[in-house]
Amino acid sequence: MKQPAEAYYDKLSSVYDQATSVENAWVAPAYMTERMKTFLRPDIDLLEIGIGTGQLSEEILKHENNINITGIDISSSMLDICAKRFPTIKLIHGEVFDIVNNQKTSFQIIAICGTLEFIEDYTHAFAACHSLLKPGGLLAFTYEPVIHNHPIQKEHKSLTVSSIESKYHVPDFYTYRRSPDEISLALEDNGFYALENSEFVPYSKQGIDVIYHCILAEKDEN
Numbered sequence: 723m724k725q726p727a728e729a730y731y732d733k734l735s736s737v738y739d740q741a742t743s744v745e746n747a748w749v750a751p752a753y754m755t756e757r758m759k760t761f762l763r764p765d766i767d768l769l770e771i772g773i774g775t776g777q778l779s780e781e782i783l784k785h786e787n788n789i790n791i792t793g794i795d796i797s798s799s800m801l802d803i804c805a806k807r808f809p810t811i812k813l814i815h816g817e818v819f820d821i822v823n824n825q826k827t828s829f830q831i832i833a834i835c836g837t838l839e840f841i842e843d844y845t846h847a848f849a850a851c852h853s854l855l856k857p858g859g860l861l862a863f864t865y866e867p868v869i870h871n872h873p874i875q876k877e878h879k880s881l882t883v884s885s886i887e888s889k890y891h892v893p894d895f896y897t898y899r900r901s902p903d904e905i906s907l908a909l910e911d912n913g914f915y916a917l918e919n920s921e922f923v924p925y926s927k928q929g930i931d932v933i934y935h936c937i938l939a940e941k942d943e944n
């Protein structure tokens with residue numbers, strides 16, 4: 723049986739690129755690439771978790787064409803689109819937890835754009851990233867902060883599509899939000915040192931700005 727995130731993105735895949743191509747509909751890939759650009763050097767190995775149809779990787783490759791990208795995603799339908807657009811990217815169907823024990827390569831950069839809010843156990847995800855990164859490697863990610871007076875982001879957890887009338891409604895598919903303190907603590911506990919933290923608006927939902935934080939963190943030298 724499909725996991726909720728897989729069921730949702732398999733349904734959304736056929737409209738994802740079109741829906742996000744409208745101006746300002748989805749600015750996270752361009753924003754994150756801008757933050758990461760001084761780390762994007764030729765010949766490095768980069769893992770994108772939640773690569774989707776490849777929008778972040780596309781921005782990264784525009785900036786530095788000579789990066790070896792591996793992408794992992796829970797949705798095979800999103801990956802099928804990515805594979806057609808970017809035949810040179812190595813793609814893996816699954817979750818980051820699946821590859822920790824059998825992935826021999828370690829990476830200089832791991833990027834997670836618009837995906838951590840769908841991973842319930844973010845601490846476990848940071849631990850997995852730590853074991854996949856080279857010493858001194860970069861973990862770059864976005865997350866949804868909890869914001870107490872925000873109409874959407876005031877809850878730690880809410881259904882991603884709450885209306886059961888919507889064809890994109892998937893029971894038990896949640897968006898998870900964290901406080902900046904929770905993220906800082908989880909990074910520290912898993913051997914990361916935060917280099918940079920910025921806030922931006924990646925998209926609007928029903929006319930309401932959604933807020934993301936973008937973090938760049940360095941893995942310790944161990």
Ligand SMILES: C[S@@+](CC[C@H](N)C(=O)[O-])C[C@H]1O[C@@H](n2cnc3c(N)ncnc32)[C@H](O)[C@@H]1O
Binds near residue numbers: 771773817
């Ligand atoms: C909002 S899309 C972002 C895609 C791409 N990073 C971008 O910026 O356009 C979120 C992606 O995360 C994937 N995803 C959700 N939960 C996941 C998980 N636990 N492991 C791997 N991928 C996941 C979804 O299938 C989807 O492709």
